[in-house]
Amino acid sequence: MANGEILAPVSGSVWKIECTEGQAVSEGDTLMILESMKMEIPVEAPVSGTIASLTVKEGDPVEEDAVLGVVTT
Amino acid sequence: MSIMESSDERNLVELDELSRREAWARGMGGPEKLRRRAEQGLLNARERVDCLLDAGSFRESGLLGVSSMVDADREKTPADGKVTGYGKVDGRRVAVVSNDFTVKGASSSMTNMRKIGHVKRVATERGMPIVWLGESSGARMPDNMGARGMGTLLGNDPMQYVRDRQTPWASAVLGQCFGSSAWYSCLSDFTVMRKGAVLAVASHGLASLAIGQKVEPEDLGGWQLHSEKTGMVDRVVETDEEAVEEIKTFLSYLPSHCNEAPPRTEAPDEESETLRANRERLKRIVPESRRQGYDARKVIEAVADPDSFFEFKPKFGRVAATGLARMGGRTVGFVANNPMFKAGALDVDACEKITRFVVMCDSFNVPLILLVDTPGFIIGIEGERRKAPGKIMNFMAAIQLCTVPKLSIILRKSYGQAYLNMGGGRNSDEVAAWPSAEVSFMDPAYSVDVVTWDRNVDEDEREALRRVMERDAGVYGLAEINAVQTVLRPENTRDYLLEMLDIHTARLSKGIGRHRMANWPTTF
Known part of the structure; x- marks a missing residue:
């Protein structure tokens, strides 16, 4: 994923955000955790880079494939 | 004038006639119709064949066929709208049927049905896969109308829609697919659909007429419907070329027919950087907590040969992932519960998807690897309305009838009936479990x-x-009573499977199974 968009892998709600804007991350790092069907689903960094923005906060409902933020390389 | 000269002259006249007929047949529906297709970015029937087959390998059959029911159509039906023949894909023989929509919408008529019947018989009896490049409008009219049409055409081949899985079938849905293109797509082992194409019993026009309200083609049989709701399409692509590529990829995993083992490719270097990293990755993908989800496809990708996982129906029945892959260069089929979706609890769609996949693998001698992490079958009113008990038993019967090697690995949860369906107990040839496994009712x-x-x-x-x-x-309870034969560290999973595949190779039958489900349906 060259554009670095952080996408919701499933529909659910944002349970925990484990990164902050400006933070350096590596591809595959867990950035946040969604809750879906009583399961915790990790959201991973699509690429290595810096978190440019986060567009959700804890508790927000999200649809599958929604953009949760952007990682710039 | 000598006899010799006279004979030469006659040959020339005959050759001219042959060349003229061949060129006309290859011209399909004429330059204008072909140009309009090209402008839409669509390949025509013959370009699709060229795209599929190794260069220069197409041996056409039935080139000079034309419509034979309606006299006036003889001059309007080059190759009678269906291009059929034999060729090679990556050096291996296949038969191909490519529908030419520019000739009467590739509708079914007497000659082209005979053409299909011919290559289908040859492919089946001689052991070649069949590739269906679908785009057809349905039965040709008036040819098929009335007693003569029905009595002499449509009902005249008692084997026409028998699917006994003697050889693999792969289909591409590349335009409007009604009638025969729809039927053959559904009967295939693998179906890829181009976005914008439509797969349905009859056209949206006819459907609108029948029910008296406007029906949109995408609602009737578009890619989203078939990749997400019906599961009748295995993969979706953007272009004709991509669709053909997907068919070639699919065929690369399968044998040419049911009486040979799948082809083997060169095994990857086990000491390579990628495989070393994948082994390490396996330690981390599955969280210990039962509440934490993960994507089971990552486990498959880390276990299988790098870049070999070819997923089936990624958007349908997603609580389970299915797909072909390679292990040490040999073809395997993976079935994995996917805790990323609904905790990996098995639903009706997943039962259908797994059943169909297991039947295909078993029919073509592809060993199965089951990766288990499921809290069981989803219970509730919706499932019962959709015949959940019946679907669960189809799945279960398929697993028990299988005669290809079955290797089951319990990664985490395995509860209830789903434990049996996913190969628990003696429902697979070998059961292993990771230390994180737990089994109960x-x-x-x-x-x-x-x-x-x-x-x-x-x-x-x-x-x-x-x-x-x-x-x-816990896992040690299972090991103590030999309900699992091996407790396995995650990082050793690939090595274990490579060795088990070798141990469980069906030597007595040279890798050929008994195919007890070969004539099971293709839709459940």
Whole structure:
């Protein structure tokens, strides 16, 4: 994923955000955790880079494939 | 004039006639119709064949066929709208049927049905896969109308839609697919669909007429419907060229027919950087906590040969992932519960998807690897309305009838009937478990609720019951009674599977199974 968009892998709600804007991350790092069907689903960094923005906060409902933020390389 | 000269002259005249007929047949529906297709970015029937087959390998059959029912159509039906023949894909023989929509919408008529019947018989009897490049409008009219049409054409081949899986079938849905293109797509082992194409019983026009309201083609049979709701399409692509590529990829995993083992490719270097990293990755993908989800496809990708996982129906029945892959260069089929979706609890769609996949693997001698992490089957009204018990038993019967090697690995949860369906006990040839595995009839927390249902039970008694229910659920309980033969560290999973595939190779039959489900349906 060259554009670095952080996408919701499933529909659910944002349970925990484990990164902050400006933070350096590596591809595959867990950035946040969604809750879906009583399961915790990790959201991973699509690429290595810096978190440019986060567009959700804890508790927000999200649809599958929604953009949760952007990682710039 | 000598006899010699006279004979030469006659040959020339005949050759001219042959060349003229061949060129006309290859011209399809004429330059204008072909140009309009090209402008839409669509390949024509012959370009699709060229794209599929190794260069220069197409041996056409039935080139000079034309419509034979309606006299006036003889001059309007080059190759009678269906291009058929034989060729090679990556050096291996296949038969191909490519529908030419520029000739009467590739509708079915007497000659082209005979053409299809011919290559289908040859492919089946001589052991070649068939590739169906679909785009057709349905039965040709008036040819098929009335007693003569029905009595002499449509009902005249008692084997026409028999699918006995003697050889693999792969289909591409590349335009409007009604009638025969729809039927052959559904009967295939693999179906890829181009976005914008439509797969349905009849056209949206006819459907609109029949029910008296406007029906949109995408609603009737578009890619989203078939990749997400019906599961009748395995993969979706953007272009004709991509669709053909997907068919070639699919065929690369399969044998040419049911009586040979799948082809083997060169095994990757086990000491390579990628495989070393993948082994390490396996330690981290599956979280210990039962509440934490993960994508089971990552486990498959880390276990299989790098970049070899070819997923089937990624958007349908997603609580389970299915797909072909390679292990040490040999083809395998993976079935994995996917805790990323609904905790990996098996639903009706997943049962259908797995059943169909297992039947295909078994029919073409592809060993199965089951990766288990499921709290069981989803229970509830919706599932029951959709015949959940029947679907679960189709899946179960398929697993038990399988004669290809079956290797099951319990990664985490395996509860209830789903334990059997996913190869638990003696339902696979070999069962292994990761240390994180736990097996029981149901989640211990729920089991306490079940046995105390409608009773007043204090917390001490509940706690005591919970301890009883949790007893023996762990991996070592399973190992002690040989319900799993191996407890496996995650990082050793690939090495274990490589060796088990070798051990369980069906030597007595040279890798050929018994194919007891070869004539099972293709849709469940």
